[in-house]
Amino acid sequence: MSNVSAQTYFEVQTFYAQQMRLLDRLDVEGYAATFTEDGVTDHAHRGEKVEGRAALIAGAKHALPRYKGVAVRHWNDHYLIDEVDENTLNVTYCSLVTRTTADGKVDFxxxxAIEDVLVRVDGRLYTRSRTIHRDLPVAI
Amino acid sequence: MSNVSAQTYFEVQTFYAQQMRLLDRLDVEGYAATFTEDGVTDHAHRGEKVEGRAALIAGAKHALPRYKGVAVRHWNDHYLIDEVDENTLNVTYCSLVTRTTADGKVDFxxxxAIEDVLVRVDGRLYTRSRTIHRDLPVAI
Amino acid sequence: MSNVSAQTYFEVQTFYAQQMRLLDRLDVEGYAATFTEDGVTDHAHRGEKVEGRAALIAGAKHALPRYKGVAVRHWNDHYLIDEVDENTLNVTYCSLVTRTTADGKVDFxxxxAIEDVLVRVDGRLYTRSRTIHRDLPVAI
Incomplete structure (x- = not known):
């Protein structure tokens, strides 16, 4: 079981709804502003770590051409929230990413799987760190 | 941040769970009954506006052949809820639509992106207006 | 409307977030442990019913080769929760299943549509029964 309240769950859902819209709108500055000033994004699957908002903005701008000609959407599910302290939350979830062309073709x-640390500053959530793991087949 | 309570968030989630099932079951009358009598659906991306339940039913029946031979499902995410007044909610979200054939092939x-206005009448939510925007690539 | 509280809604979301991770990690024993000892899974669409944790584990192990070489993810939506009694919940939802290869190709x-009965034992939810219906085209 999780140790957080329904109100916190809803607060977290709303945070991601806002953050994912900024991301999918390719609003690099708006997206970076949802991170703390020293926020870290770690693309663990490609060993690439970006530290601080300025580096996040530079890295995201560099990556923008990947999204030329497609509408991107992140579809998240299965949030688990763990309250570390009153204003720190560990949140994990998984994400499916669609890329839709102008004529409506969708690919993926x-x-x-993502691990975030969120912090609440002046009543507002921010991402302090994000670690992104690409899903790989399980050895069976 | 959103100004609504966790209870309202849950009420809204439940409303969409019920409405999307009626839609995906192609229960045109049941779906129309989740709109107010004067409810409006605006397919903004094709400049097509349908006003009132009767027109909604007629339009939906006309569109049914599009779904012949496929099971449709709407997968929604990233709800943002804004309370306009005690019984009026602005809700926005995004939607991924699958079409699955009888032999299990899924396409999309x-x-x-959808903008709804929901109203609460006698303790029950209804859609008063729905504006549907097809996602298009962002200019970069 | 649903008769459950926002807190129960959140408890249920957290239950599925945990259970689906075990399932997608192909952790057969861990997944089976989220069912009651006498838990039943009914694959209604192929007339196959598995009763009790031991049979569930055996059946799941038998099915594992289907997931060789792919990362599986279940994406659920549109939960409806009905409280049968204080510790019994009927939950229905729909599920989209992705299979991603090592080089990142996603198929479906x-x-x-799933119907579960959840029971709360010592403050913790378990699946007592799960009935899985494959979506089929609606006759129109």
């Missing part, structure tokens, strides 16, 4: 990036 | 409609 | 299983 690989699926991902 | 383009992704969409 | 047919979509499903």
């Amino acid at each position: 990036e690989p699926t991902f | 409609e383009p992704t969409f | 299983e047919p979509t499903f």
Whole structure:
């Protein structure tokens, strides 16, 4: 079981709804502003770590051409929230990413599992760190 | 941040769970009954506006052949809820639509962003207006 | 409307977030442990019913080769929760299943509608029964 309240669950859902819209609108500055000033994004699957908002903005701008000609959407599910302290939350979830062309063809990036640390500053949530793992087949 | 309570968030989630089932079951009358009598659906991306339940039913029946031979499902995410007044909610979300054939092949409609106005009448939510935007590539 | 509280809604979301991770990690024993000892899974669409944790584990192990070389993810939506009594919940939802290869190609299983009965034992939810219906085209 989780140790957080329904109100916190809803607060977290709303945070991601806002953050994912900024991301999918390719609003790099708006997206970076949902991170703390020293926020870290770690693309663990490609060993690439970006530290601080300025580096996040530079990295995201560099990556923008990947999304030329497609509408991107992140579809998240299965949030688990763990309250570390009153204003720190560990949140994990998985993400499916669609890329839709102007004529409506949808294709997919690989699926991902994400581990975030969110902090609440002046009543507002921010991402302090994000670690992104690309889903790989389980050895069976 | 959103100004609504966790209870309202849950009420809204439940409303969409019920409405989307009626839609995906192609229960045109049941779906129309989740709109107010004067409810409006605006397919903004094709400039097509349908006003009132009767017109909604007629339009939906006309569109049914599009779904012949496929099971449709709408997968929604990233709800943002804004309380306009005690019984009026602005809700926005995005939607991924699958079409699955009898032999299990899944394909996709383009992704969409939706803006709804919900009203609560006698303790029950209804859609008063729905505006549907097809996702298009962002200019970069 | 649903008769459950936002807190129960959140408890249920958290239950599925945990259970689906075990399932997608192909952790057969861990997944079976989220069912009651006498838990039943009924694949209604192929007339196959599995009763009790031991049979569930055996059946799941038998099915594992289907997931060789792919990362599986279940994406659920549209939960409806009905409180039968204080510790019994009927929950229905739909599920989209992705299979992602090591080089990142995503494909899809047919979509499903699921009916679960959850029971709360010592403050913790378990699945007592699960009935899985494959989505089929609606006759129109």
